[in-house]
Amino acid sequence: MGEKRRKIYTKEQAFKKAGEYCAYQERCQQEVRDKVYSWGLHRDDVEPIIAQLINDGFINEERFARAFAGGKFRIKKWGRVKIKNELKAKKISEYCIRKAMEEIDNNEYLKALKAIIDKKAKEIKETNLFKKANKIAVYCISRGFESEAVWDMLKDKFDV
Numbered sequence: 001m002g003e004k005r006r007k008i009y010t011k012e013q014a015f016k017k018a019g020e021y022c023a024y025q026e027r028c029q030q031e032v033r034d035k036v037y038s039w040g041l042h043r044d045d046v047e048p049i050i051a052q053l054i055n056d057g058f059i060n061e062e063r064f065a066r067a068f069a070g071g072k073f074r075i076k077k078w079g080r081v082k083i084k085n086e087l088k089a090k091k092i093s094e095y096c097i098r099k100a101m102e103e104i105d106n107n108e109y110l111k112a113l114k115a116i117i118d119k120k121a122k123e124i125k126e127t128n129l130f131k132k133a134n135k136i137a138v139y140c141i142s143r144g145f146e147s148e149a150v151w152d153m154l155k156d157k158f159d160v
Contacts, residue, residue: 008040015049022058026067029059030091065092065100073104077112080104082144110153113145117153133160 009017018036021027029050036046053059065087072078072086080101087097120139126132133154140150154160 011045026064028064065096069100070103079144
């Protein structure tokens with residue numbers, strides 16, 4: 001059986017295709033860069049494509065970071081820690097990460113954490129309150145919520 005041959009794009013084809021890739025959904029520079037490299041282009045061709053996409057408004061790191069943070073919080077109920085770590089992994093600047101965190105309303109954030117704690121508390125059948133609170137805390141922290149916020153809320157709920 002033969003291997004599937006990968007199509008090699010010219011710089012012009014890659015620019016057009018990358019523009020479509022960015023228009024479909026918000027992308028960060030690194031995602032687009034990785035995608036263009038996967039099309040068989042080399043650094044000398046990739047960086048001018050990235051620069052032109054930024055210049056034309058297809059790539060905007062702050063806009064991407066804001067959309068990413070807002071979406072991950074509202075849809076997946078991720079905490080700030082996990083969102084920040086994911087943005088760092090995507091090579092987003094500290095400035096853009098700070099701007100992205102502005103998308104998360106603190107009252108909504110605390111409501112979401114409370115809802116997660118309440119839901120998890122119903123699922124965990126542990127009778128020892130300290131063990132139960134600990135299991136809930138581990139879960140919430142793994143979702144990216146700050147341990148201090150988690151424990152403050154658990155102390156109020158379980159008096160531990």
